[in-house]
Amino acid sequence: MRQKIVAGNWKMNKTPEEAHQLASAVVSFFDQQYTSLPKIIFCPPFPYLADIVSITKHDTRFSVGAQNCSEHQWGAYTGEVSAPMLKALGVKYVIIGHSERRQYFGEDGALLAQKVDAALANNLTPVFCCGEPLIVREDNKHTDLVKTQVEEALFHLPAEGIKKIVIAYEPVWAIGTGKTATSQQAQEMHAVIRKHIAGRYGKEVAESISILYGGSVNAGNAKELFSCADVDGGLVGGASLKPNEFIEIIKAGSN
Ligand code: PEP
Numbered sequence: 001m002r003q004k005i006v007a008g009n010w011k012m013n014k015t016p017e018e019a020h021q022l023a024s025a026v027v028s029f030f031d032q033q034y035t036s037l038p039k040i041i042f043c044p045p046f047p048y049l050a051d052i053v054s055i056t057k058h059d060t061r062f063s064v065g066a067q068n069c070s071e072h073q074w075g076a077y078t079g080e081v082s083a084p085m086l087k088a089l090g091v092k093y094v095i096i097g098h099s100e101r102r103q104y105f106g107e108d109g110a111l112l113a114q115k116v117d118a119a120l121a122n123n124l125t126p127v128f129c130c131g132e133p134l135i136v137r138e139d140n141k142h143t144d145l146v147k148t149q150v151e152e153a154l155f156h157l158p159a160e161g162i163k164k165i166v167i168a169y170e171p172v173w174a175i176g177t178g179k180t181a182t183s184q185q186a187q188e189m190h191a192v193i194r195k196h197i198a199g200r201y202g203k204e205v206a207e208s209i210s211i212l213y214g215g216s217v218n219a220g221n222a223k224e225l226f227s228c229a230d231v232d233g234g235l236v237g238g239a240s241l242k243p244n245e246f247i248e249i250i251k252a253g254s255n
Contacts, residue, residue, distance in 0.1 A: 002207070002208060002209070002210050002232050003038075003039055003210050003232065004038035004039065004210070004226070004232055004233045004253050004254075004255065005038055005039045005040075005041065005166060005210050005212055005232060005233040005234075005253070006038045006039070006040055006041070006233050006234055006236065006246075006249055006250045006253040007040075007041035007042075007043060007065060007093070007095075007127060007168075007212065007233075007234070007235045007236065007240075008040075008041070008042050008043060008236050008237075008240025008241075008246055009043045009067060009095060009098070009214075009235055009236065009237050009240060010022075010042070010043060010044045010045065010067075010240060010241060011045075011067070011100070011237060012045055013045075013241055014044070014045070014048070014241070016047070016048055016051065019044050019045075019048040019051065019052065020048075020051055020052075020055065021243075022241065022243055023042050023044070023051075023052045023055045023056065024055055025243035026040070026042075026243050026246055026247060026250070027055055027056060027059060027062060029243070029247050030059075030061065030247075030250070034254070036254050036255040037061050037250060037253075037254050038233050038250065038253035038254060038255075039061065039063060039233075040061055040062045040063070040250055041062075041063045041064065041065045041092075041093050041127075042056065042062070042063075042064055042065070042240075043064070043065040043066065043067050043093070043095055044064070045067070046066065046067075046081050049064060049066060049086070049089050049091055050089050050090075052064050053089055053090035053091065057090060063092040063093060064090065064091050064092060064093070065091060065092065065093030065094055065095060065125075065127060066081070066086050066091050066093070066094045066095065066124075067094075067095050067098065068081070068094070068095065068096070068098070068101060068115075069081060069082060069083045069086055069094045069096070069115060069118060069119060069124070070082045070083070070115070070118065071111060071114035071115045071117075071118050072118070073118065073121075073122075082118070083118045083119050083121065083122035083124055084122050086122070086124060087122045087123060087124055091124065092124065092125060093124060093125045093126075093127055093166070094115075094119050094124045094125070094126055094127065095126075095127045095129060095168075095235075096112055096115045096116055096119060096126045096127065096128050096129070096153070097112040097115075097128055097129045097130065097149070097153060098129045098170075099129060099131055099133075099170060099172045099175060100175075103172075108152075109148070109149060109151075109152025109153050110152065112128070112152070112153040113152060113153045113154070113156055116128060116153055116154065116157070116165070120157075120161055120164060125164060125165070125166055126164075126165050126166070127166045127167075127168055127212070127235065128150075128153060128154060128165055128166070128167050128168065129167075129168045129170050129214070129235070130146050130149040130150055130153075130167065130168070130169060130170070130193070131146065131149075131168075131169055131170040131171045131172050131175075131214075131215070132145045132146055132171055132172060132173075133172040133173065134172065134173035137171065137173065142171075142189070143189070143192050146169065146189060146192065146193060147192065147193075147196045150167070150193060150196060150197070151196075151200075155200055159201050159202070159205050162197065162201055162205060162209070163205055163208055163209065165209060166209070166210045166211075166212065167193060167209060167210070167211045167212070168211070168212040168213070168214045168235040169186070169189050169190055169193060169211060169212070169213055169214070170213075170214035170215050170235060171185075171189075171215050173215075174214075174215025174216050175214065175215050175216070175237065176216070176237055176238060177215075177216060178216050179215075179216060180215055180216040180217065180218075180221050180225070181213070181215055181225075183224045183225050183227070183228050183231075186213045186225055186228055186231055187228035187229060187230055187231060190211045190213070190228065190230035190231050191229075191230045193211055193230075194206045194207070194209070194211060194230055197209060210232040210233065211230060211231065211232055212231070212232060212233045212234050212235045213225050213226075213228075213231050213233075213234050213235070214234060214235035214236065214237070216237075216238070216239075217234040217235075217236045217239060217249060218239045218245060218249070219239065219244075219245045219248035219249055219252070222234060222248070222249040222252035222253065223252040226252055226253050233253045234249065234253065236249055
C-alpha cells in the first residue's frame with residue numbers, strides 16, 4: 001500500500017526558537033495514542049535541520065526533509081549544501097524542483113535530474129515537485145507540461161530508482177495564493193501523473209509511488225483533497241507554520 005505523507009515546507013521562515021517550538025508542539029501533540037498517522041515530515045531551513053532532527057528522532061512517525069540540495073557532492077560551490085551533508089545530519093527527505101526554485105533560481109529539468117541522482121545516491125528520498133503556472137492551465141497545456149516535468153527529471157531512473165521517489169503535484173497558481181485546486185482537479189492531475197509513470201515503468205511501479213498534493217492546503221480542505229483516490233497526502237506551505245492547523249491537516253491524512 002502507498003504511504004500517506006504530510007510534509008510541511010517551512011520555506012525561509014521562523015527564528016531558531018520558533019522553529020524549535022513549532023516542531024516540539026506537533027511532536028508532543030501526537031503521543032503514542034495516535035496510531036494511524038501518515039508519515040510526517042518537517043522541512044525547515046538548512047540551519048535548523050540538526051535541531052529538528054534531534055526533536056523528532058525518537059519517533060519513527062516523524063522525519064526531517066531539506067528544501068533543496070546541490071547536484072554536487074563536495075567541493076568549491078560556495079553557499080551550497082550537499083546530499084551527503086544532509087544525510088550525515090539525519091535528514092531523510094529532500095524537496096527537489098519546488099516551483100520557487102524553478103522560478104527564482106532558474107532550476108530546469110536537466111539540473112533537477114542531477115539533484116534527484118545526488119539525493120538517491122545518498123539514500124535521501126526526493127520529494128520531486130511538478131506543477132503548472134496559471135497561464136499554462138488557461139492554455140489547456142497543463143497535462144503536457146507536468147508530464148514533461150516528470151519525464152525530464154525522473155524518467156532516466158531505473159524502476160528501482162523511481163520507486164524511491166515521492167512526487168508532489170503543486171499547481172503554481174495555488175501555491176501561497178489561498179486558491180486551492182478542487183479535489184476534482186487534483187485527482188485528475190494525480191491520475192495523469194500516475195498513468196504516465198505506468199506507461200514508462202508499468203502499473204505496479206506507478207501504484208507504489210506516493211503522489212502528494214500541494215497548493216494552499218489547510219485544515220478546512222485537507223480531508224477532501226486527501227480522500228481522492230490518487231492523492232496520498234500533502235506538501236503544505238503556509239499552514240504548516242501554525243502548529244494547530246498543521247496538526248489538523250495531519251489528522252486529515254490519518255487512515
Ligand atoms: C508549498 O510551498 O509547497 C506550498 C504548497 O505552499 P502553500 O501551502 O502555502 O500554498
